[in-house]
Amino acid sequence: MRDTSHYTQQEYIDLTLDSNTVNRFLETDTAYAEYIRDFYRQRDFHYAWIGNDGQLTEQAGNFINMMKADAEYGLHDSTVISKPLREMYDTLLMEGEKLRPGDKAAPTAELLLTAQFFAYGNKVWSGLTSDSAKSLEWFIPRKKINMESLLDSMVNKPASAFEEPVNKQYKLLRDQLKKLDVLEKMQWDSLKGTRKIYKAGEQDILIAGVKHRLHLLGDLAVADTSQLFTPALDSAIRNFQDRTGLKPDGTIQQSLLNALNITPKQRIRQILINMERIRWVPAEPPAKYLLVNIPAFKLYVYDNNQLDWSCNVVVGKPGANTVIFSNEVKYVVFAPYWNVPPGILVHEVLPAMRKNPGYLARQNMEVVTGSGGPVNAGSLNWSKYSGGNFPYIIRQKPGGHNALGKVKFLFPNEYNIYLHDTPSKGLFGENKRTFSHGCIRVSAPQQLAEWLLRSDSSWTKQKIVEAMNGSKEKFVSLKERVPVYIGYFTAFVDSDGRLNFRDDVYGHDAKLAATLFGSK
Numbered sequence: 030m031r032d033t034s035h036y037t038q039q040e041y042i043d044l045t046l047d048s049n050t051v052n053r054f055l056e057t058d059t060a061y062a063e064y065i066r067d068f069y070r071q072r073d074f075h076y077a078w079i080g081n082d083g084q085l086t087e088q089a090g091n092f093i094n095m096m097k098a099d100a101e102y103g104l105h106d107s108t109v110i111s112k113p114l115r116e117m118y119d120t121l122l123m124e125g126e127k128l129r130p131g132d133k134a135a136p137t138a139e140l141l142l143t144a145q146f147f148a149y150g151n152k153v154w155s156g157l158t159s160d161s162a163k164s165l166e167w168f169i170p171r172k173k174i175n176m177e178s179l180l181d182s183m184v185n186k187p188a189s190a191f192e193e194p195v196n197k198q199y200k201l202l203r204d205q206l207k208k209l210d211v212l213e214k215m216q217w218d219s220l221k222g223t224r225k226i227y228k229a230g231e232q233d234i235l236i237a238g239v240k241h242r243l244h245l246l247g248d249l250a251v252a253d254t255s256q257l258f259t260p261a262l263d264s265a266i267r268n269f270q271d272r273t274g275l276k277p278d279g280t281i282q283q284s285l286l287n288a289l290n291i292t293p294k295q296r297i298r299q300i301l302i303n304m305e306r307i308r309w310v311p312a313e314p315p316a317k318y319l320l321v322n323i324p325a326f327k328l329y330v331y332d333n334n335q336l337d338w339s340c341n342v343v344v345g346k347p348g349a350n351t352v353i354f355s356n357e358v359k360y361v362v363f364a365p366y367w368n369v370p371p372g373i374l375v376h377e378v379l380p381a382m383r384k385n386p387g388y389l390a391r392q393n394m395e396v397v398t399g400s401g402g403p404v405n406a407g408s409l410n411w412s413k414y415s416g417g418n419f420p421y422i423i424r425q426k427p428g429g430h431n432a433l434g435k436v437k438f439l440f441p442n443e444y445n446i447y448l449h450d451t452p453s454k455g456l457f458g459e460n461k462r463t464f465s466h467g468c469i470r471v472s473a474p475q476q477l478a479e480w481l482l483r484s485d486s487s488w489t490k491q492k493i494v495e496a497m498n499g500s501k502e503k504f505v506s507l508k509e510r511v512p513v514y515i516g517y518f519t520a521f522v523d524s525d526g527r528l529n530f531r532d533d534v535y536g537h538d539a540k541l542a543a544t545l546f547g548s549k
Contacts, residue, residue, distance in 0.1 A: 041072055041073075042076040042079070042086075043081050044076040044079065044080075046075075046076065047074070047136070050136045051065070051074070052066075054136075054137070058144050060148060061147035064147050064176060064177060065143050067177065068143060068180060077142075077143065077184040078184065079135055079138060083135065086184070088186075088187075088188050090188070092142070092183060096145070099203070113141055114145050146180050147176055147180075150176050153308070154174055154195055155171075155308060156306075157309075161544060166350070166353060167353050167517070168353055169309065195307070196314070198521060199304055199307040199308065201522035201526075202303060202521070202528075203304065205300060209296055210297070212245060213293040213297060217290075217292045220235060220238050220290055221286070222281065222283070225282065226280050227258060227280065227281035228279075228280050229259075229279065230258055231257075232256045232258070234256055236256050236257065236258050236262070237253075237256045239266070239281055239285075239286075240254070240255075241254070243262070243265045243266070246269065246289075248266075266279050266280070266281065266285065268527075269285070269288070272527045272529045272530070273288045273529070274325065274460070275460065276460045288530075291530075298542065300520045302519070302538050302541050302542055303519060303520040303521065305541060305545060310516075316331075317331060317332050317333070317512075318513065319331070319511060320516060321351075321516065322517070323353070323515065323517045324517060324518065324532060324534050325518070325521075326341060326344060326461070326463075327341060327342060328340050328341075328469070328471055328473075336524045338473075338476070338480075340471060340472045340473035341462065342448075342470060343453075343456050343462045343463075343464050343465050343470035344462065344469055345467040346463045347534065349465070350535050351467050351468075351469060352446055353516060353537075354446075355513065355515065356440035356441070356512075357440055357510040357511060357512055357513065358438050358513050359439060359506065360505060360506055361436060361438055361439075361482060361504075361507065362436065362437045362439060362504050362505070363478075363493075363502070363505070364428075364435060364497065364499040364500065364502050365431065365435075365436065365437045366424045366426065366427060366431075367424060367425040367432045368423075369424065369425070371416060372466065373466065374423060379411065379419070382411045383411050386407065389423070392430075394423055394424065394425045394426070395423070396409070396421050397422050397424060398422070399421075404421050427501065430452050431452070432451070432452070433449040434470075435450050435497035436450050436478055437450065438478075438481070440513050444467070445467075446468050446515070447468055448469045449468060449471065450497075451470040451471075454472070461532070461534070469515070474497075475494070478493050479493055485507075488505070517535070518531075519531045
């Protein structure tokens with residue numbers, strides 16, 4: 030008796046596969062054998078991709094076109110579209126995409142498409158395994174995909190209704206691949222200058238070359254072959270500099286030429302690396318969250334599923350990398366103490382105290398027990414402590430010169446990383462902001478505190494300012510915890526639709542490239 034618990038009369042095709050045929054196929058294609066067998070068992074071995082008339086279904090055509098587009102625009106991998114499936118489809122195209130009734134190729138074509146779905150879905154929608162991601166220092170929990178449920182959705186819904194289980198950013202980057210694919214076929218000679226700097230109003234043959242390059246890249250809207258440095262070129266340069274992480278000063282210098290000389294092929298590879306990372310993140314992020322993109326040195330604040338505002342951040346210097354992970358902001362701490370971390374204690378504070386007993390007082394620091402009780406620093410024999418044997422805590426008192434500034438934002442984690450204010454405001458004006466010991470300094474701490482506490486009527490702007498400038502540490506538990514993602518994306522499309530690139534500040538791109546492409 031046929032099992033109708035999974036599919037209604039309208040949801041399956043009359044044609045059925047012989048279970049022995051399925052088993053024989055799975056002897057040679059074993060990668061997803063369990064999934065394939067379960068899929069057909071649940072639908073009582075009815076076809077999913079080939080109609081009663083031998084015609085490929087609309088959904089099959091949509092799936093094949095999806096794979097062919099990915100293969101064409103950079104995803105050159107046999108798992109994206111296998112050679113047997115490609116050959117089968119090319120043959121069908123020559124024969125009008127139709128199999129003759131009783132055609133012996135029909136069962137193979139049907140099973141190839143199902144096997145391909147699992148291979149493609151795991152490659153394109155899931156990416157590397159979780160273990161591989163962790164070896165690449167990525168600790169944000171991976172999204173989970175029910176591939177069997179997704180296959181049901183693809184074969185039963187109209188092709189136009191199928192939604193790929195990927196983050197919107199993935200689709201935006203994939204669209205950019207198509208544009209770069211056109212540029213890759215063009216000659217991309219290196220632009221070379223004879224002077225250190227070129228400014229508005231000047232004339233030079235190099236200026237014409239820069240105009241041409243910026244026009245190809247979409248930054249200069251109207252083609253201009255003249256050698257004059259025009260106001261339009263100034264604007265185009267600033268736009269390009271801004272979206273590639275350069276200081277937007279509107280001048281032609283070596284840093285600009287270096288960025289313009291990066292070939293489309295190199296940029297395609299950079300996009301593919303970041304598409305792999307984006308496969309790992311939730312397809313539908315929460316409506317409200319914080320995102321720190323380490324290579325962009327930015328904090329992005331999202332509300333109601335769109336960017337609300339953003340600000341500059343300072344992240345860990347190479348060797349003291351800010352960790353890639355996710356959590357929830359639970360506390361805002363006003364006028365915080367700063368507990369000196371072990372590394373700084375060993376390499377900075379203890380040597381300073383051995384040289385000058387007045388160091389702690391000058392830094393507004395104190396020694397306390399684990400429970401916060403005071404310890405007389407003058408009574409300690411500092412020469413006998415090397416760091417690991419120091420039994421107390423050294424902390425900096427609240428105040429304007431506190432290393433954490435006037436407020437910090439906690440999402441307790443094993444890496445001891447958090448967001449915080451800083452007295453060193455000048456560093457936010459630097460272009461490459463890798464200066465911290467791993468924590469993230471925020472250029473707009475008051476705005477972030479107001480945003481996090483905006484649904485709590487007891488916290489007015491005035492009260493927040495008073496608490497930030499207070500002399501006593503004050504913990505505030507958020508009524509609504511906010512997800513925070515510390516990410517690493519060197520290629521992304523911004524809220525204005527511009528393709529952005531950033532430098533690989535920690536070398537993570539190079540490691541991932543070796544995994545994806547087999548080379549550095």
